[in-house]
Each structure stands twice: as C-alpha cells, then as structure tokens.
Amino acid sequence: MIRKRITDKSSNRHQRSSLWQQCSTLRALKQVHAFMVVSGFNSNPSALRELIYAGAVGIAGTINYAHQVFAHITDPDIFMWNTMIRGSAQSPNPLKSIFYYTQMEKRRMKPDNFTFPFLLKACTKLCWVKMGNEIHGRVVKFGFESNTFVRNTLIYFHANCGDLGVASVLFDGSAKQDVVAWSALTAGYARRGELGVARQLFDEMPVKDMVSWNVMITGYAKRGEMESARKLFDEVPKRDVVTWNAMIAGYVLLGVHEQALEMFEEMRCLGEQPDEVTMLSLLSACADLGDLDVGKKIHTSLLEMCTTNLSVVLGNALIDMYAKCGSIERALEVFQGMKEKDVSTWNSILGGLAFHGHAEESIHLFNKMRRKKVRPNEITFVAVLVSCSHAGKVDEGRRYFAVMRDEYNIEPNIKHYGCMVDMLGRAGLLNEAFEFVGTMQIEPNAIVWRTLLGACGIHGNVELAKHANEQLLKMRRDQSGDYVLLSNLYASQGEWTGVQNVRKLMDDSGVRKEPGCSLIEADNKALMHFLFD
Known part of the structure; x- marks a missing residue:
C-alpha cells in the first residue's frame, strides 16, 4: 500500500494528500520514512515532497521531525522550502520560517508567490516589524505586491503590527472588492484597540464574512463592552465556536461567571461543539467561583470530547480549578494521570498543596520534581517557601531560598521575600525577620x-x-x-x-x-x- 502510494504517477497534490491523510501519528510517519529509505525512494523528489508536507503541515505535532528530515535533503525544491516555511510559521516557533528564508537566499533559491504570505504571518506572530518591512521590500522586488494572496497578508501584517497607514494604502483600490482584505484591515484596527475605526470599516463592508463578525465581537468582549458584543452576537447570521468563545471569555474577563456558564449551556443546546479554548475559559470561571460541582461537569465534558489524553494546558487548568475549588485530592488525581507535564503543571499542584495546608506533600513533590530534572522557576519557589512557612520548616526554607539563587540563578522577587518574612515571623524569629527585611535587595x-x-x-x-x-x-x-x-x-x-x-x-x-x-x-x-x- 505504501509502495503504491509513493510510486503513483498522479499529481503531486494527490500524492501529498494520500500520504498525510493515512499517516495520523509521528510513529506512522517514521514508518513510511523508513520504508522510503530501504526501498530507495529517499531520493525521489515526489516522495520527499509528500514526506515533508506530511511532517510540516499535514500531521499535528510532527514539525520537529520535518526539520530533521529537511536538514538531510541535499537539493530541496521551492515546494519543499515553502512547505517548511509554512509549517514553521504555523508552529510554536515561527522564527524557524525566517531562518529557512535566509537559507533560501544564501542558496540563491528564487522565492515565489507562496513564499511570502507565510513569512509575513510569522513576522506578525513574532511582532517583528523591521523584518516584516524587509519582507515587504522583497515582495516589491520580486513583483508580487499585486498578487491577491500576498497583498492580503501584507495588509494583515501592517494592520496588526506594522504601519496602519501602509495597510490603508494597500487596501485602497482593487482590495476593496476582496472580503479578506476588509477583514484583515478591520482586525488590525480592532486588535490595536481602535474599535471606532474598526466598527466603521465593519459597517461599510459590502459583504461580512465570519472572520469580520468574530473580530468585532472579540474586540468588544476584550474591552469589557459586553452589551455591544452581545448585540453583534445576536445579529450574526451564523455562529462558529470562535463566536461563542469570544462571548464566554468576555464574561469571564468581566467576572460575570454565571453568565459565561449560561452561555456555554446555550451553546451546547444549539449543537455547537466546544473546543479547548472554550473549556479553558469555563475552567477559569469555575476556579474563580469556587464551584466544584460545575467544575466536575466540565471535566466530564472534557473527557467525552478528548479521545486521547488531555493536553498539558487543559490538565494544568483542571489542577488549578480543583485546587481553588477545595478538592486537592482530585487535583492530585489529574496530576498523576497526566502523561506529559511542564513546569506549570508542577507549579499548579505544588501551589495547590501548599495553600491547602499539605506542606509536607508539597515539599516532597518539589524534591521529586528536581530528581526528574524539571527546572523550577520563580513561581515554583513561591509555592515551596509557602510550604516551608506553613510547616514551620525554617531551616529548609532558608536552604531553598539559597538554592533558588545559587543553583538556579533566580533573583528573589517581592513574593519570595514576603514568604521568607512570613516564615520567620510564624516561627517567632522576629529579630531575624526584621534583620532579613533590612538586607532585602x-x-x-x-x-x-x-x-x-x-x-x-x-x-x-x-x-x-x-x-x-x-x-x-x-x-x-x-x-x-x-x-x-x-x-x-x-x-x-x-x-x-x-x-x-x-x-x-x-x-x-x-x-x-x-x-x-x-x-x-x-x-x-x-x-x-x-x-x-
């Protein structure tokens, strides 16, 4: 089956889709790559294009493997370069797309109209105005400024982080016939807080797409203008999950948590499926409300939604929610069930244990964290020092305060100093506490x-x-x-x-x-x- 797909003489598009649609995991992709190597297809340009496309764009979470494969291709063509630029721009590390473009220039590979849009998106994500302006110069040099796709991403870049004047000039003329250009410019003004101008553009748009509606609703919600957001929400012809998320997040931001939860119930009743962003907002609302019962229901909904393991971000939010709602036992269950953990995961459970009076467990878990070579940060040490304070472990507190500075090069902030003062004060070491305050940096x-x-x-x-x-x-x-x-x-x-x-x-x-x-x-x-x- 794999051999047939690779040797198929049909179009490149068919080859690309056939491979990445049937490879849904990194393991499967590695198996296909291994087959290519042993079967002699590792030098076949069509097969390599398909492999790079699958790793960089087609399969979630495989961009790092695509980087490794691409590094061993001696003569990549423009499609491969563009695919790596595209995949990198969409990844958590968009800087890589800029790196690939500079390598293209060094190898004298001529870019095409597909190269620049993803570069500009990377510059927007990074807020690299100078680099974005340089890319704009390259666009003009190679004659792609009139290309619709390139022009729209130029408007998007300048509207979001570049020069709004340039964005407006690019928008004038033929761009006014393009709904994407209208949305890009409207989004730029809204995200920069100029909702008045954004609303004027929105009202003038000959055709309003889903993006423009969501941009305006989100803009009002972020400003706390929920009445205006709700009015547009009620008027929008069709809603998607982004529309609902904007409203839910807006209510959470304002602290109107009950309204956020009601909005979620309405969303479910109308058949709209929530996503990770929805659930993060709701977990935040439950944590602030201290509503354990609703938090449990959201957890159940999450388990129904996720066929695989919960993401690290969702796991962290669940730990935080359970800890703030008073159920440290459930927080520990979530923590122990997470296959992947980052420093925020450890911080959430350490802080939860510390503030619930489980100081010994918190200190024990911190030592386990260090044994696992997870590097703590300044938040970690706040939780540890709080634990030492509550447990009366003055000597350990002094030691961890020194470890923070000497071993991890973390300069104490006011919270760390406050924890030390609290620890010494609780222990009755008042003179030492006053002397410590006198030595604070x-x-x-x-x-x-x-x-x-x-x-x-x-x-x-x-x-x-x-x-x-x-x-x-x-x-x-x-x-x-x-x-x-x-x-x-x-x-x-x-x-x-x-x-x-x-x-x-x-x-x-x-x-x-x-x-x-x-x-x-x-x-x-x-x-x-x-x-x-």
Missing part, C-alpha cells in the same frame, strides 16, 4: 510590613510592632486593618493608652473600621451577613 512593600506587624501581634512584641506600623503608615494610612492589628496587640498586653492612641490616629486620618461580614448561600442566592462592632 528591593524595597519592602506594605504587605511585608503588614506581615511583620501580624507576626508581632501573634508573639506579643509591642516594640517591634510599633516599628513595623511606622513603616506601614509611611506607605498607606487608609487601611483600617493595619490599625486594628496594632490596637489588638496593645489590648492583649493591657496597654490601654496605646489602644486609645491608635483609635485617635484612625480618627485623625479619617479611617473607619469596616464591619465584618460573612457570605452564605441559600436557594442558589448569595446572602451577605454583616457583623458590626
């Missing part, structure tokens, strides 16, 4: 001083509390909680003059103590119960 913020003030309150150290409060009041004087901490400390020590002084300071500063409150849910309605002094 960055200016301590109000949170650091508030942490010290709280620790002094717990351990009854009035003198150090006064010092922390003085520093805190230099930064802010409008937070009633800062005054209450010091007042309560004075009261616990029986220093009633100090209590009166703090209350007078509050009055002089015009600060009022906020009433305490609790939130309960009854009949699916949130009820606020206030506790006044």
Whole structure:
C-alpha cells in the first residue's frame, strides 16, 4: 500500500494528500520514512515532497521531525522550502520560517508567490516589524505586491503590527472588492484597540464574512463592552465556536461567571461543539467561583470530547480549578494521570498543596520534581517557601531560598521575600525577620510590613510592632486593618493608652473600621451577613 502510494504517477497534490491523510501519528510517519529509505525512494523528489508536507503541515505535532528530515535533503525544491516555511510559521516557533528564508537566499533559491504570505504571518506572530518591512521590500522586488494572496497578508501584517497607514494604502483600490482584505484591515484596527475605526470599516463592508463578525465581537468582549458584543452576537447570521468563545471569555474577563456558564449551556443546546479554548475559559470561571460541582461537569465534558489524553494546558487548568475549588485530592488525581507535564503543571499542584495546608506533600513533590530534572522557576519557589512557612520548616526554607539563587540563578522577587518574612515571623524569629527585611535587595512593600506587624501581634512584641506600623503608615494610612492589628496587640498586653492612641490616629486620618461580614448561600442566592462592632 505504501509502495503504491509513493510510486503513483498522479499529481503531486494527490500524492501529498494520500500520504498525510493515512499517516495520523509521528510513529506512522517514521514508518513510511523508513520504508522510503530501504526501498530507495529517499531520493525521489515526489516522495520527499509528500514526506515533508506530511511532517510540516499535514500531521499535528510532527514539525520537529520535518526539520530533521529537511536538514538531510541535499537539493530541496521551492515546494519543499515553502512547505517548511509554512509549517514553521504555523508552529510554536515561527522564527524557524525566517531562518529557512535566509537559507533560501544564501542558496540563491528564487522565492515565489507562496513564499511570502507565510513569512509575513510569522513576522506578525513574532511582532517583528523591521523584518516584516524587509519582507515587504522583497515582495516589491520580486513583483508580487499585486498578487491577491500576498497583498492580503501584507495588509494583515501592517494592520496588526506594522504601519496602519501602509495597510490603508494597500487596501485602497482593487482590495476593496476582496472580503479578506476588509477583514484583515478591520482586525488590525480592532486588535490595536481602535474599535471606532474598526466598527466603521465593519459597517461599510459590502459583504461580512465570519472572520469580520468574530473580530468585532472579540474586540468588544476584550474591552469589557459586553452589551455591544452581545448585540453583534445576536445579529450574526451564523455562529462558529470562535463566536461563542469570544462571548464566554468576555464574561469571564468581566467576572460575570454565571453568565459565561449560561452561555456555554446555550451553546451546547444549539449543537455547537466546544473546543479547548472554550473549556479553558469555563475552567477559569469555575476556579474563580469556587464551584466544584460545575467544575466536575466540565471535566466530564472534557473527557467525552478528548479521545486521547488531555493536553498539558487543559490538565494544568483542571489542577488549578480543583485546587481553588477545595478538592486537592482530585487535583492530585489529574496530576498523576497526566502523561506529559511542564513546569506549570508542577507549579499548579505544588501551589495547590501548599495553600491547602499539605506542606509536607508539597515539599516532597518539589524534591521529586528536581530528581526528574524539571527546572523550577520563580513561581515554583513561591509555592515551596509557602510550604516551608506553613510547616514551620525554617531551616529548609532558608536552604531553598539559597538554592533558588545559587543553583538556579533566580533573583528573589517581592513574593519570595514576603514568604521568607512570613516564615520567620510564624516561627517567632522576629529579630531575624526584621534583620532579613533590612538586607532585602528591593524595597519592602506594605504587605511585608503588614506581615511583620501580624507576626508581632501573634508573639506579643509591642516594640517591634510599633516599628513595623511606622513603616506601614509611611506607605498607606487608609487601611483600617493595619490599625486594628496594632490596637489588638496593645489590648492583649493591657496597654490601654496605646489602644486609645491608635483609635485617635484612625480618627485623625479619617479611617473607619469596616464591619465584618460573612457570605452564605441559600436557594442558589448569595446572602451577605454583616457583623458590626
């Protein structure tokens, strides 16, 4: 079967489609390549074109293998070069497409009208304005500026990150008859935040395609103008998953999570299938709401959608959702079931364990992460230091703080310093905590001083509390909680003059103590119960 496909004398298009449509995995592609080598087809140009097309474009996740194969082709033709440029532009590393073009020039391979559109898309993804302008110069040099496909990608590049004036000039004339050109220019103005101009273009469009509708709905949603977004959403002749995603993401961005979930239910009822972007937005909504029941339902929907393993991004979002909804056990189940993990995966579970009080487990998992040679980042060490603080492991905390700097060359930020101050304060090492603040390489913020003030309150150290409060009041004087901490400390020590002084300071500063409150849910309605002094 493989031999027949490779030796088929039909068109190149038929050859390309026949191979990549029947090869759906990297393993299958490698088998075909091995057959080509042993059968002598490795030097057959048609077979090589098909192999490169399958690896670079046809099969998801095989671009790296295509790079390896292409590197061993001694005399690639223009189709192979264009395919590698196209595949690289669409990959997570679009820089490679620029590399291939420079290699083409060095080998004096003349580009054609298929070369430049993908190069321009790569420049847009990278926001490489200078390189994009240079590519535009090459387009003019080789006489492709009038080509519809090239012209539209030039408009797209300049509208999104280049010169809007150039995009408008390119748009004038014959481009006004092309719906793709209208959409490209409209998208550029919308993505740059100039929704007024984008809307004017949108309203003037002789024919509105799906892209232009989605661009405008997304533009309004990102700006939080959900009424305008909803109006267009209700008017759009036909919706696709991008349309629904724009609305759901917009509601999540505004914090109107219930509306986002309702939109999802409406989407499913109308038969539209969600994608990964949809589910990421919904998981974010559940995490912010703390709604475990809905989160479980979304997890079930994900398992029904994905015939293979969940992607790393979705797995990370599930861990984060379960941890924030209070189910660290389910977060661990997702973590342990993931075949592929990145540093964010580890960070999500380490942070979840730390903030749920499972400090020992978090530290143990961090050591396992290091044994597996996964390089931690600054977020990882925040979780580790929080764990050490909550577990009272001061010596380990000091050691990991040093490891962060000395072994991984990560400079501490204010969160790391805050964790160390909290750890020392919880352990009652107040003098060391104050000395540590004095050695910080960055200016301590109000949170650091508030942490010290709280620790002094717990351990009854009035003198150090006064010092922390003085520093805190230099930064802010409008937070009633800062005054209450010091007042309560004075009261616990029986220093009633100090209590009166703090209350007078509050009055002089015009600060009022906020009433305490609790939130309960009854009949699916949130009820606020206030506790006044």
